[in-house]
Amino acid sequence: MKKYWAEFLGTFILVFVGTGAIMIDDITGSVTHLGVGLSFGLVVMAMIYTIGGISGCHINPAVTIAFWIAKKFKGREVIPYISFQIAGGILASSILYYILPESNTMGETLVKDGNWQQSFILEFILTFILMFVIINVSNGSKEEGIMAGVAIGAVVAFEATFAGPICGASMNPARSIAPALFGDTSYLWVYIVSTTLGAVLAVYSCRLIQEEDCCKEC
Secondary structure, three states, X not given: OHHHHHHHHHHHHHHHHHHHHHHHHHHHOOOHHHHXXXXXXXXXXXXXXXXXXXXXXXOOHHHHHHHHHOOOOOHHHHHHHHHHHHHHHHHHHHHHHHHOOOOOOOOOOOOHHHOHHHHHHHHHXXXXXXXXXXXXXXXXXXXXXXXXXXXXXXXXXXXXXXXXXXHOOOOOHHHHHHHHOOOOOOOHHHHXXXXXXXXXXXXXHHHHOOOOOOOOOO
C-alpha cells in the first residue's frame, strides 16, 4: 500500500500546487502565467525526488498506462495506481474549492473558443513529448535518478508555459478530472483521451532511438 499512498499524496500535492497557483493568480494577479508554468514544473520535479524511489512518481494515469503498455509495469497495479491518483487530485480540488471560494476558476483545463480539435492535437503532442522524455530517462517504470527530476520537471514547465493559454497543457487525466468536478466538465473527454493516446504512442517512439527494445520487461 505504500506505493499507492505515495501516488495519492504525490497527485494531491501536484493538483493542489498547480491548480492552486491558477486560482490564486485569478484572485490576486500576482502569480502570472509564467509563475503557473513554473509551479507545475517545480512541483513535479520535487515529487520525483520525493516519491520516485517508492512508487515511481507516475502521478498521472496516462503515464501509468504507458508504462504498462511498455511492459515495464504490472497490469494488476494499473487500476489501483489510477484510482489513488484521481482520489488524490479530487481531495486537493476539494480543499481548494473550500479555501478559495472567491476564485472564478478551479484551474480546470478548458478548450479555447470551443475548438476541441486544436486542444486535442496540442494535448496529444504535449503528452507525447512528456512521455518520450520520461521513458528515456526513467529506470524501468520509476521516475528516479539525479537528472530525471530536472528533465521531466523542465518539460512540464515549458509545456505549461507555452501551451497553457490555448489548451491548459494538462498532459495528465487526473490533473484535469479533479478540478473539472468542481468547475466545468466541458470537453473533459479531450483531456482524458488525447493525453492517454499521446503517452502510449511515445512508448513506441523509443524504438527509433534506442539500440535495445525499450518495450520489454526490465
